[in-house]
Amino acid sequence: METRAHLRTLLIIAVMLVCIPSDLWAHGVVGERMFIEPLFTEDANIKDELDLPRAEFLMLPDGSSRTFGASFEKALYPNRWSMIIEQSRIYHRVAGSTIAGFDDLEIGTKFVLYRSAEHEFVLTPALFLTAPTGSPSVAEHHTQLHPALVFAKGFGDLKWGWLRPLALQGDIGYEAAITGERERFATYDMVLEYSLPYLNRFIRNADTGFDLNHNLGLGHSSRAIFRNMYPFVEFNGSTPIAGTAGSSATFLRPGLAYVGKFFQISTAADVPLRGYLPSRRVGAVVLFDLFLNQVVPAFGWTPFGKHHHHDDEH
Helix, strand or coil: HHHHHHHHHHHHHHHHHHHHCCCCCCCCEEEEEECCCCCCCCCCCCCCEEEEEEEEEEEEEEEEEEEEEEEEEEEEECEEEEEEEEEEEEEEECCCCEEEEECCCCEEEEEEEEEEEECCCEEEEEEEEEEEEEEEEECCCCCCCCCCCEEEEEEECCCCCHHCCEEEEEEEEEEEEEECCEEEEEEEEEEECCCCHHHHHHCCCCCCEEEHHCCEEEECCCCCCCCEEEEEEEEEEEECCCCCCCEEEEEEEEEEEEEECEEEEEEHHHHHEEEECCCCCCCCEEHHHHHHHHHHHHHHCCCCCCCCCCHHHC
16 A cells, blocks of 8 residues: 555656646757667666556466566756656466565666766766565565666767667666665676667768657658667676675566657567576566656756756766
């Protein structure tokens, strides 16, 4: 019941924010680079977005696991500071019976420390707090702190043209339980992505009518193949440290993202590498990311600061 109350409060806040005037800036754009929203890796960019759903489907040796998550991010200062709220519902099916419940609620904040349009680089410290609001049957149900250093780097400054559409996003963190068993984990995530819009516009010169700020083609070009597609491969892992029991758990998630003006849709295979599933059965992940400030420009309002062009560059 407490978790549902949190979700209702979040919805009320979102509706209130929509009614306030705003300035508009683009989703994840740094210089000439647009970064995608990763599946599980944290994004270094500050956004107004709603991930709903982020769905993961895994096959277990004795059943299956399904997770349906939602993540809401609201900018507090344009391109500098944001808050994040995440919640998931988990379904475990084992031996013909289903165990379901909400996961623990996660609240976080990000602050951009450095941002370079010239080098397509963003460096963002982040801090997340996990509150024990979930169901004991599926959630760890203890308070956790998770500081992390998040980054995004485009390779547009390379000399080799066909490599310039590549970009790397990642985070390195430390997750520590501060109630219950004092478990400690090192977390590490990374996404290697290839921007076909970047390739068509800046390398092949096949899509000069592309509006980067709205990720929208102006007219049609037969040479601009797959103009909205971003192939990617994501690696996610965690390793117990400081005497914490267990072993490393790592996943490889190759997939494809479609990024339009108002939303992003991503789908990927979910390949356990070690530590989680002994049989290493392949699952699937699907993400729908809604750009709230594009759908409703008023959502771009921030309580601190005002967006100017110089906020984007150093």
